[in-house]
Every structure is written in structure tokens, then in C-alpha cells.
Amino acid sequence: MTERPGPVARAAEKVFGGERSDVATRLDGLSEAVEAARDRLADDVLDPAAALAERASDRLRLSGEHTIVALAGATGSGKSSLFNCLTDLELAGVGVRRPTTSWALACSWGPDGAQELLEWMGIPARHQVSRMSMLDRSSADTKLDGLVLLDLPDHDSTEVSHHLEMDRLVQYADLLVWVLDPQKYADAAIHDRYIRPMAGYSDVTLVVLNQIDRIHYSDRERALGDVRAILEREGLPDVPVIGVSAHRGDGVDDLKRELARRIRAKASAKDRLAQDVAEAAQRVVATGGRADIPGLTDIDRQALDLALLDSVGAPQLVEAVEASTLRTARRHTGWPPLRWVGRLRKDPLRELGIDPTGSVASLTRAVRPSIGHVQRAQAESAVREIAEKAAVGLERPWRDAVRNASVRTGDDVVRELDDTIDRIDLGLSRTPVWWRLVDVLQWLAFAAFVAGVGWGAVELASRVAGWEVPEAPVVVGFSLPLLLLVGGLAVGVVLAVLARVTVRASARRRAQRAEAVLRRAVDEVAQEKVLAPLQAELDRYERYRSGIVRALG
Structure with missing residues (x-):
């Protein structure tokens, strides 16, 4: 990108024969540095430099x-x-x-x-x-x-x-x-x-x-x-x-x-102004520094996201979603008699006092108290830690500015996370179509099993009592009641086994989706409430540093 000359440089181009001069570039750099550092460095440090920049600009404008x-x-x-x-x-x-x-x-x-x-x-x-x-x-x-x-x-x-x-x-x-x-x-x-x-x-x-x-x-x-x-x-x-x-x-x-x-x-004016600018820039550097800082890395951002995820209980939420999905799916796809036995075991969500058909808001409201204040304090600690990393290499005034930005966002980020998580709907109440289909097949298989058992029991009782009953139809060499009993049981068990394998994969996918949604939500909050303010301070410092480097020549 071609650097556009500032107002001082344009004045110098007019004064010094239409050529862009080094002193003009330096003056523009000093002015940019002063503007970027305003309210970050003390006025008694910046005001002399600003006065010099104005005086030098006037000198260039008036006469070369x-x-x-x-x-x-x-x-x-x-x-x-x-x-x-x-x-x-x-x-x-x-x-x-x-x-x-x-x-x-x-x-x-x-x-x-x-x-x-x-x-x-x-x-x-x-x-x-x-x-x-x-x-x-x-x-x-x-x-x-x-x-x-x-x-x-x-x-x-x-x-x-x-x-x-x-x-x-x-x-x-x-x-x-x-x-x-x-x-x-x-x-x-x-x-x-x-x-x-x-x-x-x-x-x-x-x-x-x-x-x-x-x-x-x-x-x-x-x-x-x-x-x-x-x-x-x-x-x-x-x-x-x-x-x-x-x-x-x-x-x-x-x-x-x-x-x-x-x-x-015609060099004296430019030489004097150049030295004035260099001296003024050095006085500013003595307080504000000029180090090229590393800034925030992807690893720093990931560490912040992980800490914030912990603060909202995301790992517990994901585990609860997977366990609840397994529980709910088995109630829809399992062999009906086994479902009744399974009902004796407590639902992992109901243990938390949560309606399994509710949204993630109901999950988080119940899970968060079990997290305690320690994890929430870790969120604030994570904000302070990333601010410290962002401030590495900065002189004290800029370090203070970065830290102040993190202090302003430290409380807001916890409240914003609460509100954001409460608004998320993971669709836990939606029942997949294939669950319903398997549920129908299971009940049909169970009905066949019950019919076979009942038919066989009637035949057996009749024979014991000496009653005359018609012979049961034979299908492919087997008695129909026996075929219904064995077939219903076999289909139900096979469906249950296949469904169990599929349900585990489905529960993992639902948990992964829940985790992805939580990560996106936390990342958005972290970006808006933490990273953006910190990056704004770093960008401001970079404008200051770039200006100072140009001012020093």
C-alpha cells in the first residue's frame, strides 16, 4: 500500500521544490504518534511534541x-x-x-x-x-x-x-x-x-x-x-x-x-526541523517506548476461550447433553420391556432438576451452581491473564491502558456469557424421525411377541383343560404363534442392538453440536467483550509506534 502524505508532508512538498522531504515524513509521524498516545501518555509529555509539530508545520508552510x-x-x-x-x-x-x-x-x-x-x-x-x-x-x-x-x-x-x-x-x-x-x-x-x-x-x-x-x-x-x-x-x-x-x-x-x-x-531549515522532531520523539519515547511487541497469538485466544467455557460449565453441559440424549433415545428405540426397567434409573438431567425437553438455558441454570464460584473467578482471571500477555513489552503507560481495558470488560464478560448461554436453544426437545420410526417398529415387534405368547398360552391352557381348539396355522414349517413370539422377540432385540449403536453415535453428534454452539457463543462474547478492546489498545499502540519510528527517521 502506498503511504499517503499527511498535511505536513503536503505543505513541505510545496515549500521544498515539490519533493517529499524526510522532515515532512518525520513530522507526520510525530503528529500521528502524539494523536495516538493522547490520553495514554501524560499531557506534559505530549504537549511539547504537539506544539513542535504545529510550529514546524507552520514553518514549512510559510517559507522554504x-x-x-x-x-x-x-x-x-x-x-x-x-x-x-x-x-x-x-x-x-x-x-x-x-x-x-x-x-x-x-x-x-x-x-x-x-x-x-x-x-x-x-x-x-x-x-x-x-x-x-x-x-x-x-x-x-x-x-x-x-x-x-x-x-x-x-x-x-x-x-x-x-x-x-x-x-x-x-x-x-x-x-x-x-x-x-x-x-x-x-x-x-x-x-x-x-x-x-x-x-x-x-x-x-x-x-x-x-x-x-x-x-x-x-x-x-x-x-x-x-x-x-x-x-x-x-x-x-x-x-x-x-x-x-x-x-x-x-x-x-x-x-x-x-x-x-x-x-x-536550503538545508538548514530542514536539518533544524528534523533534529527538533527527533529530539521531541526521543522525549516521548523515554516515557512511551517504541518496542515492537508480539501482541496476542492464536494460542492466547484459545486459552481464553477454554477458560470461559469452563466458567459456564460447558464440559458438564456437553456431558449432560450426551447422557440425556442416550437416555431419551433408548426410551424411544429400546425393547419396550427394557425401557420399563430403564425408567427405574434416574435421568442425568432430572437429577439436576432439569426438564430434558427444555433448552440449554434450563441446563445452564441448573449446572452452573454445581460449578461454583471458583470457575467463575477463573474467567475473570483468564481475562486478566490475556491482558498481561497483550501488554508484554509495553512501557508502563501502555501497560496500564491495556490492563484498564481488561478491568472494564472483566465483569461484563461474565454477565454477557450468562445472557448469551441462556438464549441458546440446542433443540433438545426435538425427536429425530428415525427414533419415531424405530419406536413404531419396536411396538409392532413387541405386539407380535405378545400375540405369539398369548396365542401359545391359550393353546397350552386349552390342551391342559382338554378343550378342543383348532390347530394353529403353520407358516414355512413353523407354528404361527411360535413364529410371532420368536420373530417379535428377535426383531425387537436386533432393533434395540442396532439402535443402541446408532444412538451412541447420535448422542455424540448432538453433544458435539452442543459443544460447537457453546464454543461459538463463548468465542463471540470473548471477541466482543475482551479481545476487541484489548486489540484496539494494541492497534492504537502500533499507530503510535509507527509514527514514532518515522519521526526518529
Whole structure:
């Protein structure tokens, strides 16, 4: 089946040249995972991921032609001077006029500007400027068309609002440029709070050692090497480190060339979003996991059915049906004198206080009390056991969801089984035609036997009394009374023997039909009340897992 792109992917296809991008697939996966995990994982786990997915979707929708570059640094790092140097304008106040950067400034390059993008980031119009109408004397390899440059508030400002504004805008940047100064390039404040925690974003990170003109020429490479060593220890070994002097212009063209290369590649936005999605997905995975679980097997389902069959007394019911069928059939097909003897033995169903002509409902109502509470407790135990098997490999939130589904169904399944079994009619009151036919033949044979016995007795009595009686007819060489007696007895016995063999097979078939009906009924209840809710939770987890796997790439 071909995977259809989601709304994020469709937006990305429009933005990034009509091609389905990896970051779009990841975003769709993250959104799907968040949706599937809602009410299963905690909101404080899912809400940041959902917010990221929404923000990233908006970013893809708004513009793929611009690269957002954020200059971040401490007070006195020369960040605002570098901003002015890159823009060739005196936009940001520096020095005594603006001792700390208290608000973000934005400058965009290109004929189309980036007003909608800047409004989305929450940059006020008075803090925006576009260079689309200004002459740009830069060489081809340093042209910055498509750049949106942000001068962020100082990270070490004493104003809480400045920290909040910087933390907010860092999330929007496609490329982060950390501006360090020679005196404080190893300052723990920026490294511990920002650079080290964002080690996973090394592909969209640059480090600028500003004010390099304050370092003697012979010591510059050593200073740059120190910065690279610090970054390597922090997990960012491949981050470019560029030495510049915003005051004299040293290295500024190198920085512009690096920025221009990133802008032309149009990879920074996608790389940043991809890493954002991966980080968000990893935070969700830490709670929800991503294991490929075995789920429920046919053996698990069969074990549940067997336990539920035991809980309704199905084995006892099947045995009672077979025994009762044998008893009833023999009353219809047996030799009449033997039937009268058999009536002295108790019917297995009547022993339970059941009308043998009734439905399975009457059977179950009588059999269930003999089962007791232990077997019924086993049904609830079987539901809990299959829930535990379904939850194997799941992290705790998903295990709890599966268990809760089984708890909700544990009581219902027993009541539903009772109601379902009570509605079943096994047709025990129906008498097969062949029973009736054999019954007629048996009575005819018995009548012949009785006639033969009676006729013979009359003849014998007459002779003893000396009465004259006509001779009995002779048939095929035998006296008719004797033929009736022997023939009636022989036919009755043969019919009884043949019927007994056939009745056993018939009783087994009826018991098997009863068992099949009970199994189907129990299986339907198990499917509706137990397996379907559990499978729904597993399917939901699979949607979550599939989304997370795509989000992680």
C-alpha cells in the first residue's frame, strides 16, 4: 500500500521544490504518534511534541526560500556589532547606547521579504527591516539573498523577560550562530545552558569567536583551537568555528560565505526541523517506548476461550447433553420391556432438576451452581491473564491502558456469557424421525411377541383343560404363534442392538453440536467483550509506534 502524505508532508512538498522531504515524513509521524498516545501518555509529555509539530508545520508552510539565522551571545560579545556588520547598516544599538540587547531585531534579504515569517515568530514590525531595496555590493559567494538574520537578546541579561525571549526565538532559528568573545569564550553560562544541551543540533550550529582583533595574530589559531577543543568535549566536534572582527571586518567575508552556502543549500531549515522532531520523539519515547511487541497469538485466544467455557460449565453441559440424549433415545428405540426397567434409573438431567425437553438455558441454570464460584473467578482471571500477555513489552503507560481495558470488560464478560448461554436453544426437545420410526417398529415387534405368547398360552391352557381348539396355522414349517413370539422377540432385540449403536453415535453428534454452539457463543462474547478492546489498545499502540519510528527517521 502506498503511504499517503499527511498535511505536513503536503505543505513541505510545496515549500521544498515539490519533493517529499524526510522532515515532512518525520513530522507526520510525530503528529500521528502524539494523536495516538493522547490520553495514554501524560499531557506534559505530549504537549511539547504537539506544539513542535504545529510550529514546524507552520514553518514549512510559510517559507522554504528563507533561512532564519539567529545571533546569540553574552553581553559584550559584540553580537550586535556583528549584526550591523553583516547587514551593512547601523540597526542595532551597541556599546553605551545599548549595553544589553533587550529585544530581538530582524533583517531580511531578498526581493520578497519575510514579513509573514517574522510575524509568525512574533517579531514586531518596528523591529523588522528588509534590504530588498538597498544596493548590495557583496560578491557572488557572499550574497545573502534569502537570509533572515535575528539579533537575539543577551543570554546573560539580568532581565527575566530577556531570557524568555531568547529561549523562545532559539526554537525558530534554522541556523544558530553562537557569538563568543576572547575573554569569555569558555564561560559556563552559555555552554551549560545552551551549547551543550543542543549538542544534537551540531549540523545547524556555527560558533563565531568575535573581537579576534584583540588577540595577537600569533595567538589567534591557538584561541580558535581552544574553542574547538571545548566544543569537542561538549559533543560538537564538527561545528565550524570562525574568527571575526566586527570592528575591523576580519573574517566577516568568511562568515558570509558560510552563511551564503547554507542559504543556497536550503538545508538548514530542514536539518533544524528534523533534529527538533527527533529530539521531541526521543522525549516521548523515554516515557512511551517504541518496542515492537508480539501482541496476542492464536494460542492466547484459545486459552481464553477454554477458560470461559469452563466458567459456564460447558464440559458438564456437553456431558449432560450426551447422557440425556442416550437416555431419551433408548426410551424411544429400546425393547419396550427394557425401557420399563430403564425408567427405574434416574435421568442425568432430572437429577439436576432439569426438564430434558427444555433448552440449554434450563441446563445452564441448573449446572452452573454445581460449578461454583471458583470457575467463575477463573474467567475473570483468564481475562486478566490475556491482558498481561497483550501488554508484554509495553512501557508502563501502555501497560496500564491495556490492563484498564481488561478491568472494564472483566465483569461484563461474565454477565454477557450468562445472557448469551441462556438464549441458546440446542433443540433438545426435538425427536429425530428415525427414533419415531424405530419406536413404531419396536411396538409392532413387541405386539407380535405378545400375540405369539398369548396365542401359545391359550393353546397350552386349552390342551391342559382338554378343550378342543383348532390347530394353529403353520407358516414355512413353523407354528404361527411360535413364529410371532420368536420373530417379535428377535426383531425387537436386533432393533434395540442396532439402535443402541446408532444412538451412541447420535448422542455424540448432538453433544458435539452442543459443544460447537457453546464454543461459538463463548468465542463471540470473548471477541466482543475482551479481545476487541484489548486489540484496539494494541492497534492504537502500533499507530503510535509507527509514527514514532518515522519521526526518529
